[in-house]
Amino acid sequence: MKKLRLAAAVALTGLMSGAAFADDMAVVRSFYADLLTTPADATPEAVRSVVAEDWVSTPTPLGGPGAEGLIKTLNAFGGLIPDLTWEPQEILRDGNRFVVRGRATGTPQGPFLGVDPATGKSFDIMSIDIHTVDDGKIVKSYHVEEWATAIQQLSAE
Structure with a gap:
């Protein structure tokens, strides 16, 4: 009987872990689909449903720290780059x-990154982000973007 209970507990833990993984993955996908892509449409409520109020981002976004800083950054990017899309190409998970x-x-x-793109040129860059999810929200992010490549693309003759 004890073995049966233990097996049931292990199975239930596996099911709960699978559900938590799916929920955490959905939060990460939402960061890109609902916030970074068309950032002008990202509402404060949407931001707070994805990132923790005291979200730590390294480097700190232009708008400042936390969810409030992300809201300011998204507003700025949305106004400057209305057709911005940011799509995951690959997502790897470790816990x-x-x-x-x-x-x-x-x-x-x-003007963007010191370049005046009056020509209407676009950029196409890669990014690498590492997100930590706790209690259904992103609490920490590290991110690197190819902004030097964007500058080259925007200023190319």
Whole structure:
């Protein structure tokens, strides 16, 4: 009987872990689909449903730390790059941490990264992000983007 209870507990834990993994994966996907892609449409409520209020991002976003800083950053990016898309190309998982290789594309409508893209040129870059998810929200992110490549693409003759 004890073995049966133990087996049931192990099976239930596996099912719960699978559900938690699916939920955490959905949160990570939402970060890109609902926040980074078309950031002008990202509401404060949407941001707070995906990242923790005290979200730690390294480096810190232009808008400042936490969920409030992300909201400010998304508003700025949404106004400057209205056609921004940021799509995961690959997502790897290790426990509650997710590594995302992403692709960002967009056409800045004003000066961006020191380049005045009056020509209407677009950029297409890669990013690597590492997100930690706890209690259904992203609590920490490390991110690297190919902004030097974006500058080259926007300033190419």
